[in-house]
Amino acid sequence: MRKLSKEDIQFIDQYLIKSDVKFWDVRTELLDHIILAVEDKINNKNITFNEALLEVHEGFGNKLGHFKSPSFEQKLYYSNKGFTKFILQRQKETRRKYRKQYKETFWAFLMSKTFLLEFAVIIITVFTIFNYNQKVAFIVAICYMYLPEFLKLGYLVFEKSSRKSLNVQIAVIGFNVFLLINFSFIQGFNIYFEEVIQKPYVFLIIFCLAVFPLLRQSLNIFKLALKKSKERYKLLTS
Amino acid sequence: MYKKICIYLSMGNSNLYKGSLTTIILKLLEEHDKMYGYEITQKVKELTQGELKITEGALYPSLHKLEADGLLDVEVAKVDNRLRKYYKLTEQGTKETVSKLAELENYIKTMQNLVNPKLILE
Numbered sequence: 109m110r111k112l113s114k115e116d117i118q119f120i121d122q123y124l125i126k127s128d129v130k131f132w133d134v135r136t137e138l139l140d141h142i143i144l145a146v147e148d149k150i151n152n153k154n155i156t157f158n159e160a161l162l163e164v165h166e167g168f169g170n171k172l173g174h175f176k177s178p179s180f181e182q183k184l185y186y187s188n189k190g191f192t193k194f195i196l197q198r199q200k201e202t203r204r205k206y207r208k209q210y211k212e213t214f215w216a217f218l219m220s221k222t223f224l225l226e227f228a229v230i231i232i233t234v235f236t237i238f239n240y241n242q243k244v245a246f247i248v249a250i251c252y253m254y255l256p257e258f259l260k261l262g263y264l265v266f267e268k269s270s271r272k273s274l275n276v277q278i279a280v281i282g283f284n285v286f287l288l289i290n291f292s293f294i295q296g297f298n299i300y301f302e303e304v305i306q307k308p309y310v311f312l313i314i315f316c317l318a319v320f321p322l323l324r325q326s327l328n329i330f331k332l333a334l335k336k337s338k339e340r341y342k343l344l345t346s
Numbered sequence: 347m348y349k350k351i352c353i354y355l356s357m358g359n360s361n362l363y364k365g366s367l368t369t370i371i372l373k374l375l376e377e378h379d380k381m382y383g384y385e386i387t388q389k390v391k392e393l394t395q396g397e398l399k400i401t402e403g404a405l406y407p408s409l410h411k412l413e414a415d416g417l418l419d420v421e422v423a424k425v426d427n428r429l430r431k432y433y434k435l436t437e438q439g440t441k442e443t444v445s446k447l448a449e450l451e452n453y454i455k456t457m458q459n460l461v462n463p464k465l466i467l468e
Contacts, residue, residue: 117428
């Protein structure tokens with residue numbers, strides 16, 4: 109049985125990159141499947157590597173185009189519609205998976221001792237500052253609220269495995285709806301109390317503290333995704 | 347069971363095929379501890395003697411959907427110096443397989459009664 113050479117495998121990997129499969133975690137799954145399918149076709153259908161790859165390319169829903177005398181590369185890179193659809197569908201399902209995980213673990217996390225302690229410390233800190241300066245207390249509250257998001261960004265910058273990983277990327281942007289709500293609320297507050305000299309910052313503080321558990325839980329989901337991504341990346345590079 | 351599904355699917359209606367794909371995947375994973383994508387396509391081809399060929403474009407969306415539904419779990423292993431993604435049933439997936447199979451069997455029986463009441467599939 110003929111196995112693909114290292115050069116053939118590198119060619120397939122480059123072909124996937126050129127076909128806009130940039131996420132490494134998606135590419136590894138596709139790469140394994142394509143290698144197996146091409147090897148199988150070469151051995152059982154007695155066709156060349158190029159012919160086998162074109163057949164697999166079509167199997168993913170990509171078109172080969174209508175050329176008079178097309179070269180192999182013309183056919184191969186004519187359309188990557190199938191891969192684009194594959195990635196979009198994968199993004200959609202990953203988002204759905206994280207939303208499900210988020211909901212399923214939310215109440216247990218909210219009632220956990222560690223979170224209650226963490227939340228109590230934040231509330232005490234904010235309201236202690238509030239007694240001295242309301243505006244500073246609001247700034248501290250908003251910093252706490254966005255802390256999970258800053259941590260995610262930090263992981264994205266420093267963690268190699270998170271770069272170009274579909275799973276991690278979805279875990280970061282999947283819960284951005286909360287950030288939009290926050291932004292709208294603060295904007296609304298500023299517009300409504302534009303003329304007021306002593307703004308009632310207590311509303312904003314309560315809002316920030318109420319949103320904090322939602323963003324904190326999204327950090328948990330992100331960490332889970334990152335942990336899995338790290339494990340796989342380690343396995344890949346070992 | 348596979349023979350029944352095969353006859354049912356070879357009717358040439360792609361919508362019927364799409365509707366049964368998840369059940370086929372679940373059934374295969376119920377019988378095998380864990381399987382990878384390509385293995386599933388080959389197993390279906392083998393069991394249906396080439397009658398049913400699952401394309402990559404149809405298989406992976408179903409696998410990803412089942413994973414998102416919590417019916418499948420993923421395990422990654424290094425094989426031949428590359429990563430291979432294995433799919434296996436979760437506890438919820440095992441329960442769902444039983445109900446999906448019963449549902450499909452009932453559907454086949456009902457359709458059989460409607461289309462050709464004299465022919466009994468066994």
